[in-house]
Amino acid sequence: METGPLRPSPLVEQAAARLRARIADGTWPVGAKLPGETTLAKELGVGRSTVREALRALAGAGLVRPRQGAGVFVTATAPVEDFPAQLRRAAVTDVYEVRIAVEVHAARLAARRRTDEDVTALRAALQARRAAAAADDQTFVDADIAFHAAVVAAAHNVVLSGLFAQFTPVLRKGLTELLALTGLRADDPNHADEAHEAILRAVADGDAEAAVAVVTEELEDPFGQLGGGEG
Known part of the structure; x- marks a missing residue:
């Protein structure tokens, strides 16, 4: 898995790509709960707002789904084609x-x-x-x-x-x-x-x-x- 701080542009896309890679390689299998925004922000070297937008992009692709009060869970390992x-x-x-x-x-x-x-x-x-x-x-x-x-x-x-x-x-x-x-x-x-x-x-x-x-x-x-x- 790729590690280290992200380059300064464009952060949301890079953050989403990094998270997608971790889902694809099985780090977070289907059904798994992702770490919280604070933890992900620290790991990726970005702000929580960037993580939030990246997670929103993953949700739009059908990879994750937020559950009110429970967190964000993996729902698929590959994007859903529209x-x-x-x-x-x-x-x-x-x-x-x-x-x-x-x-x-x-x-x-x-x-x-x-x-x-x-x-x-x-x-x-x-x-x-x-x-x-x-x-x-x-x-x-x-x-x-x-x-x-x-x-x-x-x-x-x-x-x-x-x-x-x-x-x-x-x-x-x-x-x-x-x-x-x-x-x-x-x-x-x-x-x-x-x-x-x-x-x-x-x-x-x-x-x-x-x-x-x-x-x-x-x-x-x-x-x-x-x-x-x-x-």
Whole structure:
């Protein structure tokens, strides 16, 4: 284990790194109580406020957890990777499978909860997608995702909307690459237009079963089609 006073910059990061190393090497196993702030400050050669900030950083990474009146305890030996980081590393197929689950349920709720404003937004999004058919693949993908985001928004569930927003960067990259690889729009620039119109119609009509059916069919094969069936 590295010992000795810390260099004068940046102290909090260095203190957190030193504490992480001691957790990783088993000095403090999971479940162990860390020494008090005063003891840690003396060992690290820093002030208690620096130790406090370092412990806060470790707590944010999921390595430790303070217990009121009991101290700070080790909860993991490696940082917990946040959801956006997991998505960045995930295969587009994995993201797409979860996207299907999110959008199918969102379509069901959208058909039940949509307002007149939601239907207007969906119609505008469909028209924007049609207009983007004359543009490049990236623009078309953005318009396609915007339409699906409007369906999710019509479900009026902030968690579903948040999840879809998290998926968007990965979907954008994956679908754009898919189009470049397959040339799906070469003969049909407005690929899957009828499928998207069917989604709009099902949601506008309040037909939850139809909305679920068409979204399921539309998204079930991300490698054979862009966000939709042959319509």
